[in-house]
Amino acid sequence: MSRIGVFTCHCGENIGATVDCAKVAECTRNVPGVVHSVDYKYMCSDPGQTMIKEAIKEHNLTGVVVAACSPRMHEPTFRNAVEEAGLNPYLCEMANLREHCSWVHEKVDATTDKAADLIRVMVEKVKHNTPLLPIRVPVTKRALVLGGGIAGIQAALDIANAGHKVVLVEKSPSIGGHMSQLSETFPTLDCSQCILTPRMVEAARHPNITLMTYAELEKLEGFIGNFKATIRKKARQLDEKLCTGCGMCITKCPQKKIPDEFNEGLGKRSAIYVPFPQAVPNKPVIDKDNCTFYKSGKCKVCEKMCPTGAIRFDQQDELVTLDVGAIVLATGFKVMRTDKFPEYGYGKYADVIDGLQFERLASASGPTLGAMKRPSDGKAPETIVFVACSGSRDRAKGVPYCSKICCMYTAKHAMLYKHKMHHGKAYVFYMDIRSGGKDYDEFVRRAIEEDDVKYIRGRVSRIYEEDGQLIVKGADTLLGGEPVEIKADMVVLATAVQAQDGSEELAQKLHVSYDPYHFFAESHPKLKPVETNTAGIYLAGACQAPRDIPETVAQASGAAAKVACLFSRDELTREPVVAVVNRLPAPTFSYCVGCFLCQSACPYQAIEAEEIRGRDGTLIKTLAKVNAGLCQGCGTCVSTCRTKAIDIQGFSNEQIFAELMTL
Numbered sequence: 001m002s003r004i005g006v007f008t009c010h011c012g013e014n015i016g017a018t019v020d021c022a023k024v025a026e027c028t029r030n031v032p033g034v035v036h037s038v039d040y041k042y043m044c045s046d047p048g049q050t051m052i053k054e055a056i057k058e059h060n061l062t063g064v065v066v067a068a069c070s071p072r073m074h075e076p077t078f079r080n081a082v083e084e085a086g087l088n089p090y091l092c093e094m095a096n097l098r099e100h101c102s103w104v105h106e107k108v109d110a111t112t113d114k115a116a117d118l119i120r121v122m123v124e125k126v127k128h129n130t131p132l133l134p135i136r137v138p139v140t141k142r143a144l145v146l147g148g149g150i151a152g153i154q155a156a157l158d159i160a161n162a163g164h165k166v167v168l169v170e171k172s173p174s175i176g177g178h179m180s181q182l183s184e185t186f187p188t189l190d191c192s193q194c195i196l197t198p199r200m201v202e203a204a205r206h207p208n209i210t211l212m213t214y215a216e217l218e219k220l221e222g223f224i225g226n227f228k229a230t231i232r233k234k235a236r237q238l239d240e241k242l243c244t245g246c247g248m249c250i251t252k253c254p255q256k257k258i259p260d261e262f263n264e265g266l267g268k269r270s271a272i273y274v275p276f277p278q279a280v281p282n283k284p285v286i287d288k289d290n291c292t293f294y295k296s297g298k299c300k301v302c303e304k305m306c307p308t309g310a311i312r313f314d315q316q317d318e319l320v321t322l323d324v325g326a327i328v329l330a331t332g333f334k335v336m337r338t339d340k341f342p343e344y345g346y347g348k349y350a351d352v353i354d355g356l357q358f359e360r361l362a363s364a365s366g367p368t369l370g371a372m373k374r375p376s377d378g379k380a381p382e383t384i385v386f387v388a389c390s391g392s393r394d395r396a397k398g399v400p401y402c403s404k405i406c407c408m409y410t411a412k413h414a415m416l417y418k419h420k421m422h423h424g425k426a427y428v429f430y431m432d433i434r435s436g437g438k439d440y441d442e443f444v445r446r447a448i449e450e451d452d453v454k455y456i457r458g459r460v461s462r463i464y465e466e467d468g469q470l471i472v473k474g475a476d477t478l479l480g481g482e483p484v485e486i487k488a489d490m491v492v493l494a495t496a497v498q499a500q501d502g503s504e505e506l507a508q509k510l511h512v513s514y515d516p517y518h519f520f521a522e523s524h525p526k527l528k529p530v531e532t533n534t535a536g537i538y539l540a541g542a543c544q545a546p547r548d549i550p551e552t553v554a555q556a557s558g559a560a561a562k563v564a565c566l567f568s569r570d571e572l573t574r575e576p577v578v579a580v581v582n583r584l585p586a587p588t589f590s591y592c593v594g595c596f597l598c599q600s601a602c603p604y605q606a607i608e609a610e611e612i613r614g615r616d617g618t619l620i621k622t623l624a625k626v627n628a629g630l631c632q633g634c635g636t637c638v639s640t641c642r643t644k645a646i647d648i649q650g651f652s653n654e655q656i657f658a659e660l661m662t663l
């Protein structure tokens with residue numbers, strides 16, 4: 001015999017202004033099975049919760065309905081209160097009188113009637129509820145960090161320093177990411193390599209961190225606390241244990257004219273190479289597409305020159321499987337290539353370059369050793385034009401969003417140029433300056449006021465070459481659109497920041513969502529900025545949105561803190577709202593006929609096969625079985641099952657029909 005208590009909350013004026021809560025409480029007393037019904041101004045408050053606990057004991061309640069706000073907000077609050085009074089928490093349900101009633105209707109009479117109906121429905125559900133136990137799953141205390149830029153390095157170091165094992169997987173031959181390509185960094189102008197390389201080395205040497213460079217995620221299975229990741233370690237064609245990084249192979253390799261990715265095509269590298277001198281690990285890799293041996297079957301000079309016999313031409317990719325409890329996604333960004341801008345002449349004129357190429361020109365480790373030399377003829381550029389928002393905030397040609405870092409790095413580029421060539425002229429075309437950040441606006445002002453960089457508010461319409469100079473045509477919108485023409489020796493385009501290539505496939509492998517521009521999506525833009533919608537997978541850095549280094553580092557530490565929090569527990573508890581396949585006594589065993597339609601329908605691969613065998617081992621029946629760890633309770637299998645063998649715990653067909661029949 002059910003003894004249900006109903007507790008109607010005014011939620012201040014949120015519900016109380018449009019629902020007559022006292023009347024609702026009164027008429028609810030007549031609902032069959034209800035033995036206690038009251039209303040109160042704030043049911044979630046301490047006195048409100050005490051009222052529920054005392055009523056459970058006093059009236060010997062078998063179930064509770066709290067008619068209040070959204071269960072998303074306070075279901076855990078009321079379930080905890082119910083549990084503290086000795087009742088199973090899953091015998092407590094909420095009727096949403098706020099979002100489903102008071103906030104969407106105006107007339108008090110109608111709203112009050114609807115509130116009473118919603119309560120009757122939930123009373124009927126609670127009558128059919130059964131006590132449930134939370135699901136317990138163990139936690140593997142090892143993290144996987146995907147991407148070895150500053151975000152991945154920071155997250156890995158923080159997790160490792162909290163005492164947990166980390167595997168840091170980087171797809172290129174070295175960790176470091178874009179930060180390793182930068183010359184100096186805004187807003188302090190400190191040398192990027194000088195602040196980054198100690199962290200790269202620290203990550204490589206940390207006893208809790210295993211580095212897997214030149215490697216990528218192949219497959220991911222499992223769930224929070226219990227992921228199984230398959231990593232493809234691409235063949236470097238080298239025995240890393242034997243290689244000492246002496247560089248003999250690189251020096252002697254005859255193939256030396258390959259465009260160098262690290263220097264953004266402004267330098268050349270050999271077929272066997274390390275991406276940059278400070279690379280971690282400092283072990284070469286053979287670029288099979290450009291190696292003479294792989295192309296013609298002849299050469300092997302590197303093998304002959306290697307003093308330790310480390311070269312392995314027959315080495316194959318290796319697949320490594322890892323058990324991990326949490327994943328940090330830190331795969332960064334790419335910059336837009338400007339082939340969409342024929343009017344700017346990128347790709348046509350050697351001296352129209354992008355921001356990353358400028359970083360390499362300005363860097364002491366770059367192809368010109370930091371000297372300002374333009375790519376076409378090595379001449380020092382007397383005049384440079386910087387074009388901000390090349391592709392950003394431009395729905396027609398590029399991307400509609402602001403790339404956030406370009407205003408700042410353009411000011412930095414203009415300053416770096418002026419510091420190297422005091423008499424040179426630097427012009428910046430901009431739409432408006434977005435420099436929100438600590439000391440950022442001051443930094444831009446310094447460029448204008450101390451370094452005499454000329455800012456022109458307006459867009460560049462065309463760039464073309466005339467007599468060995470680039471003619472930059474634009475308009476100054478602060479002077480009413482007056483045409484501007486500048487003769488420049490070099491042009492630097494601040495191209496848009498975009499999601500990495502392959503983000504979509506990676507998101508699908510990980511079951512995380514992405515935004516329309518393929519940046520990975522956070523679970524909640526304000527309250528869960530480092531979580532994804534898949535429990536146990538966190539975000540760090542520019543893979544989520546354009547970010548500068550300070551923001552990237554802060555977010556990486558945030559993601560690491562979430563991982564450390566997760567690893568502070570040996571077991572996780574999960575809501576028991578999962579699917580179950582019904583079981584019956586022999587000889588039927590279950591309504592399940594083993595068609596496995598549910599298996600192909602389940603988006604989380606949660607349906608497994610279970611064999612029923614006789615005493616002599618003969619197979620009697622194969623049934624579907626739900627892996628409660630993987631199941632997300634979406635209910636897809638329930639609607640697929642033709643024999644009605646599957647139900648969702650807490651939302652069985654019987655419960656849902658009971659609710660409907662009440663209306």
Ligand SMILES: Cc1cc2nc3c(=O)[nH]c(=O)nc-3n(C[C@H](O)[C@H](O)[C@H](O)COP(=O)(O)OP(=O)(O)OC[C@H]3O[C@@H](n4cnc5c(N)ncnc54)[C@H](O)[C@@H]3O)c2cc1C
Pocket residue numbers: 146147148149150151152169170171172175176177178179182184185186187215216217330331332333334335355356359405409412500506540541542543547548549550552
């Ligand atoms: C021209 C320019 C100048 C800049 N100047 C400054 C500055 O002065 N100050 C400042 O604060 N910020 C600056 N920035 C921004 C800065 O570069 C970024 O904030 C920072 O690099 C973001 O770090 P990240 O680790 O998130 O991404 P990234 O640096 O992009 O690193 C991501 C890493 O993940 C790896 N990866 C990608 N996909 C995979 C995969 N599937 N599996 C494994 N690994 C993968 C990549 O190879 C890379 O190593 C500048 C950016 C640009 C373009």
Ligand code: SF4
Pocket residue numbers: 249252253254255271272286290291292293294299300301302303
């Ligand atoms: S075999 Fe390939 S990598 Fe080795 S030296 Fe010859 S071209 Fe260079």
Ligand code: SF4
Pocket residue numbers: 578579601602603604605606607626630631632633634635636637638
């Ligand atoms: S409820 Fe959803 S996640 Fe769970 S087994 Fe069924 S289909 Fe899969």
